[in-house]
Amino acid sequence: MKPHFTFHIAHLVMPLMLAACGGGDAPSASGSPPVAIVTAPAAFATNLVGNLTFSASAIDDVGVTGIEIQLDGKRVGSVGVTSPHQVSVDSNAYAPGQHVVRARATDAGGKVSEWDTVTVQFGGSRSVPAWFNRNPTWITGLNAATAFAQTPDGRLLVAEQDGALRVVKNATLLTTPMLEVKVNSQGERGLLGVAAHPNFAGNGYVYVHYTSTENTIHNRVSRFTVTGDVASIEEELIDLPTLVATNHNGGAIHFGTDGKLYVAVGDNAAPSNSQNLNSPLGKMLRFNDDGSIPNDNPFCTTNGNLACAVWAYGLRNPFTFAVNPDTGRIYINDVGQNTWEEINLGIPGANYGWPESEGPDNVNESFTGPLFTYKHSAASPAGSGPGGFFVGFSVAGGTFYPDAGPFPANYRNSYYFADFIGRFVGRFDYSNNAAYAFATVEDRPVDLLAGIDGALYVLTRAGITRISAQ
Ligand SMILES: [Ca+2]
Ligand SMILES: [Ca+2]
Incomplete structure (x- = not known):
């Protein structure tokens, strides 16, 4: 997990530097969009079973107002504000195989980050989702x-x-x-x-x-x-x-x-x-x-x-x-x-x-x-x-x-x-x-x-x- 986080830090710094240098537009109250990263699970994690904790962090030049985590395109848990934002997922509810976790953040001006996405594999033996x-x-x-x-x-x-x-x-x-x-x-x-x-x-x-x-x-x-x-x-x-x-x-x-x-x-x-x-x-x-x-x-x-x-x-x-x-x-x-x-x-x-x-x-x-x-x-x-x-x-x-x-x-x-x-x-x-x-x-x-x-x-x-x- 550590190398994954370190890798993303390099990406986090750049938008802030660009914002500080100033673009052609007058700065707005919210400045640049936030940047979000999924910190757990790790990308390409395999055989995830049982109750899982998904975690995401976000930074912004003015202030993060929301961090959302999704599994397979659907929000899990509530939208958080404080990093790291954590949600719990029961992997037993899902079919084994590929699933996609992603996170994004918003700031006070409504600017929305890009999704940060990790692809993982659930284990277990369920033949269809719990629903x-x-x-x-x-x-x-x-x-x-x-x-x-x-x-x-x-x-x-x-x-x-x-x-x-x-x-x-x-x-x-x-x-x-x-x-x-x-x-x-x-x-x-x-x-x-x-x-x-x-x-x-x-x-x-x-x-x-x-x-x-x-x-x-x-x-x-x-x-x-x-x-x-x-x-x-x-x-x-x-x-x-x-x-x-x-x-x-x-x-x-x-x-x-x-x-x-x-x-x-x-x-x-x-x-x-x-x-x-x-x-x-x-x-x-x-x-x-x-x-x-x-x-x-x-x-x-x-x-x-x-x-x-x-x-x-x-x-x-x-x-x-x-x-x-x-x-x-x-x-x-x-x-x-x-x-x-x-x-x-x-x-x-x-x-x-x-x-x-x-x-x-x-x-x-x-x-x-x-x-x-x-x-x-x-x-x-x-x-x-x-x-x-x-x-x-x-x-x-x-x-x-x-x-x-x-x-x-x-x-x-x-x-x-x-x-x-x-x-x-x-x-x-x-x-x-x-x-x-x-x-x-x-x-x-x-x-x-x-x-x-x-x-x-x-x-x-x-x-x-x-x-x-x-
Ligand atoms: Ca901002
Ligand atoms: Ca072809």
């Missing part, structure tokens, strides 16, 4: 599930890799699938994506993304019309190129708030596809709800060509993505190769860099780097660098929890993401550009969904875990 319940056996008996969607009436439609679209109705898995498509399910092929039309209540349209064996083995998006719990009338809307490898198909499909259908497509293990705008592979594609190509996509040289559907590119294997229902923002999870997992902000025309770059290792400033990225191995020291204490191998699942809902306020307005191998759910707090541990899962997660009832649903290969506010 939540987790039911890992809410639905069991799924066969190699890959993705799910919810209809406005609350049913969950669950894609199984072998081609069945299952229905969960009133917390029960129905025996009869809503539909079955004939698939090739070798490797990562099969039924991979499902979406309900924004006007499902009116038209009954459900969309599926699957590996068809018709003529050649290729991925296809079809639309079905649902009556009751059964779908009929397949309309084959989009046929992607013939596959070579069995992996990197991407898979997720969702409607944007613009009413367009977005389809995430992997590079099919041929990385050069991702930078080739004449290939729909390694891309995020964007279609009208009838499978036709909108005339406002960013790249199009030959009208009607499937390449005109490209909305963003430079992706490797975007198995999952999500649309923020409040803002329309799209976050694209890209499964990495040897080093990094990525969460990318969807931007029309963006190039996310694969295979020229991965994670934060951007080699070209025209590439769009990830919003958040975590590594396949611990940093040195553990917790430092992009991703902090998050370690995983396959980002699989993402959903926005909206501004409203039964979750405690500080758990809303967050992007939840899961890792297939790490078996965890993390929370990306996009307002503060930080990620925190949220939950552990007992099986391999493949998809996440913030449900109409305000619960967070975690789809695993074999079932659905339901996480709800207490």
Whole structure:
């Protein structure tokens, strides 16, 4: 702890000297903003358990009037005035893994310091924070599930890799699938994506993304019309190129708030596809709800060509993505190769860099780097660098929890993401550009969904875990 404090003293002195030298502006009653530092816990502290004391100090040229300490973006305890300001935190209330402590100070003139932030790791064995319940056996008996969607009436439609679209109705898995498509399910092929039309209540349209064996083995998006719990009338809307490898198909499909259908497509293990705008592979594609190509996509040289559907590119294997229902923002999870997992902000025309770059290792400033990225191995020291204490191998699942809902306020307005191998759910707090541990899962997660009832649903290969506010 001592070296950490000493390190910050050097930073504390400088603003005071600058203030003393005088700037161009006339001095106000409050002068310069204060400077705050977190003095406990130490940066990158690991395995913090039990009751913890967080401490922060602040200095100001005129006088500190408030010191605030936050954990994971939420204030803990009261605002103090005297340094060191200390608050108590029961770490047993939180999931084990990464948490972020920060402090700031104000002065009499309302000037506010920068945040001083330390990233730490809590220990313990809690599977969700104390304000939540987790039911890992809410639905069991799924066969190699890959993705799910919810209809406005609350049913969950669950894609199984072998081609069945299952229905969960009133917390029960129905025996009869809503539909079955004939698939090739070798490797990562099969039924991979499902979406309900924004006007499902009116038209009954459900969309599926699957590996068809018709003529050649290729991925296809079809639309079905649902009556009751059964779908009929397949309309084959989009046929992607013939596959070579069995992996990197991407898979997720969702409607944007613009009413367009977005389809995430992997590079099919041929990385050069991702930078080739004449290939729909390694891309995020964007279609009208009838499978036709909108005339406002960013790249199009030959009208009607499937390449005109490209909305963003430079992706490797975007198995999952999500649309923020409040803002329309799209976050694209890209499964990495040897080093990094990525969460990318969807931007029309963006190039996310694969295979020229991965994670934060951007080699070209025209590439769009990830919003958040975590590594396949611990940093040195553990917790430092992009991703902090998050370690995983396959980002699989993402959903926005909206501004409203039964979750405690500080758990809303967050992007939840899961890792297939790490078996965890993390929370990306996009307002503060930080990620925190949220939950552990007992099986391999493949998809996440913030449900109409305000619960967070975690789809695993074999079932659905339901996480709800207490
Ligand atoms: Ca001041
Ligand atoms: Ca990238």
